[in-house]
Amino acid sequence: MAHPTTSVLCTELGFEWPDGTTVLDGFHLAVGPGRTGLIGLNGSGKSTLLRLMAGELTPTSGTVRIGGELGYLPQGVTFDTARQVDEALGIRAAREALHAIEAGDTDERHFTAVGDDWDVEERARAVLDRLGLERLGLDRTTGELSGGEAVLLHLAALLLRRPDVLLLDEPTNNLDRRARSLLYEAVASWPGVLVVVSHDRELLQHVDQIADLRDGAVTWYGGNFAEYERTVAAQQETAERLVRAAEGDVQRQKRDLAEARVKLDRSASYGKKRAVTRNDPKVFSGKLKRQAQETAGRVRGMHTERLTEAKERLTAAEDAVRDDAEIRIDLPRTAVPAGRTVLHLDHVRLPYGPRADLELRGAERVALVGRNGSGKTTLLRAVAGELTPVEGEISTPVPLRYLPQRLDLLDDTLSVVGNVKRYAPAVGDNAVRARLARFQFRGGRADQLAGTLSGGERFRAALAALLLADPPPQLLMLDEPTNNLDLASVRQLTQALAGYQGALIVASHDLPFLRGLGITRWLELDGTLREVDPM
Structure with a gap:
């Protein structure tokens, strides 16, 4: 049995993927009360470990024991677009029963459904307000939510349940600055056991201890992330x-x-x-x-x-001595002359309302910022040709590539080499492997199937496919590229983009990352696209 003060206990835990790739072997972990930040290099097994704790994956060997009710916020939260908000919050049955009782129906089933939760609607609205979702009515559908709002709604459902143990996997992905601040407050005030996987330095300032997962074992550090770094x-x-x-x-x-x-x-x-x-x-x-x-x-x-x-x-x-391998690449073929137009938006109106006019010349580096739901992803998809503007024209006279948040440009059934060759079919196998080595895919790692890659490895593979494409992109667009990346991988991405000599547009809420890119223009999308002062 678990020790009384232990809320999560992993004993002799082992897990391997169907292809035989071992993630954990003989792993031990005991997490007690408080807030724990779980960090480590991409591919070390952080998200897999959380999924094992949550029961989404079955261990190959060993056991996982949870002391109390469990709540889990996975990466990439999505909802059925037809679901109502109250259903996503898990309170629909209680609300319907409450309304029936208020209408005079005294069926015992309604009282059972309500239980002691007579103020469920007030509590739900209070939690939504606390997380900045006050505009959401309980009867509205979730199809109108942005990615960040979907994360906050899922978190609201967990806060309403009040689980004993809360697991969060990269919870600040897709959240704008205001939403991140609200989530930080929720984490800082969490009264139970919390384990959070994150690359967000600010979020990790609110934890009580750091668990560093490396080489299949955890090393503990007391205090928050700043103390861990020291x-x-x-x-x-x-x-x-x-x-x-x-x-x-x-x-x-x-x-x-x-x-x-x-x-x-x-x-x-x-x-x-x-x-x-x-x-x-x-x-x-x-x-x-x-x-x-x-x-x-x-x-x-x-x-x-x-x-x-x-x-x-x-x-x-x-x-x-830690060896967090660096990416250092030189991409002269991506260079674009200073006066050349790479993007022109002429009185463009996008689906859901945003309007944009823009002239982008030369190797400018543009940060695209704005609140969740403002239309940043919609704008990038329109420039990439995936969406047709409602009005206006978009001109892109240079080769461009777009890296979406979902990283769905990779074919999971192909190897890393195979995926790169899809974008550069005329380049020989040896040349592709030599280039992939610069992205830390050497030897057998280059032959690994894309479907078995970790979040950070998948991102590196996708970035390599785009940057090594033929013809090389002179306009590169990235949508929230630091999502799912560990801190070492964020440094690697910054290094890789230092070798890119074309025009760059990055939509991101990660201000420290944006500042490290040498941004030349800051554009905010809030109904219209306008230039703002550096952040």
Whole structure:
């Protein structure tokens, strides 16, 4: 049985995908009361672990035990567009029973459905107001919701249930700044057990402890993300110092071994000459030779052993230094002349109302911002040719590529190599693999099926397919690209885009990421498209 203070207990937990890829093996985790931030590199198994806790996946081995009622907010929340808001909140049956009782129907079934929740409608409206969804009536359908509003509505349903254990997987994806602030408040005031997977630094400032999942095990750090960073920085400084010391020790042992060999060779040569000069008997000279060989063997063995131990210490020291691989690419073929028009929007009116006029020239870097539901994704899809404007014209005289939030441009049945070759069919297999290596897909990783990739790996594969396309894009549009990316992957994305020399439009609520891209223009969509001051 779980310890009384333990709300989540994973014991000898193992999981592997149908293709045999192992995610967890003999994994242990115990999470008690409080707010825990679960972090780690993409592909380390964070989302898989949450799905195992939530019962969405069945362990290959071991057990997961939850102390109390569980609530789970997965990535990529969607609703049936025909559902009503009260149904999505899980209160429809109670509302219908309450209305029936108010109309004079005293059937016992209605009282059972209501239970003690006579103020269910007031509580529901209060939670919606708290999360900035005050405009949603309980009788409206969910088809009108943006991606961010869908996340908040799902969270509202969880808050109404008041579960003992709450699991959140990248909850700030698709949320605008106001919605993120509201979610931060909800997390900070959560009274029970909470485990949140996130790359959002601001959200992670509201947790009590950090669980870092690496190499199939969790390392715990007390405090919020800022305290975690300070601790890791100190650990890495010590680890790098130990690496330098171990490297110096290896070099010393190599020199000592080389010097010992020289001395032994000289001694053996001297012994031979002395035996010839003195004309020693063969029995005596043979004995001296064997003694010299035994001594030489001991000396060589001692120095070889010391060198081996020094190398082992160096390996251990190197293993303690984190290697969050970087992406560094040069894409000169994406360059566009400064005066060339890459995008022209002429009196464009989009579905659902937004209007836009825009002239984009040269290698400008544009941040597209605005609240949830303002039409940012709609605008990008229209420029990409996926939607037809209600009015006006869109002109894109250069090759363009669009990376949507869903990353659905990848064919899950093809390998990473196969997906890239879809966009560059004339490029040879070896050339594709050489380019993919720059995106950290080396060897067998390039042959991995897209359907088995983690969120961050999937993003890197999609980005590689677009940037390595033939012809290369001179206008690149990204919609919330940091969603589902760990902190190391966000750095990798920023590095990759540093090598992109064309025009860039990025729709994002992640202001630290946008500031790192060297944005030249900030555009806000709020009914109309207008230029705003840098944020």
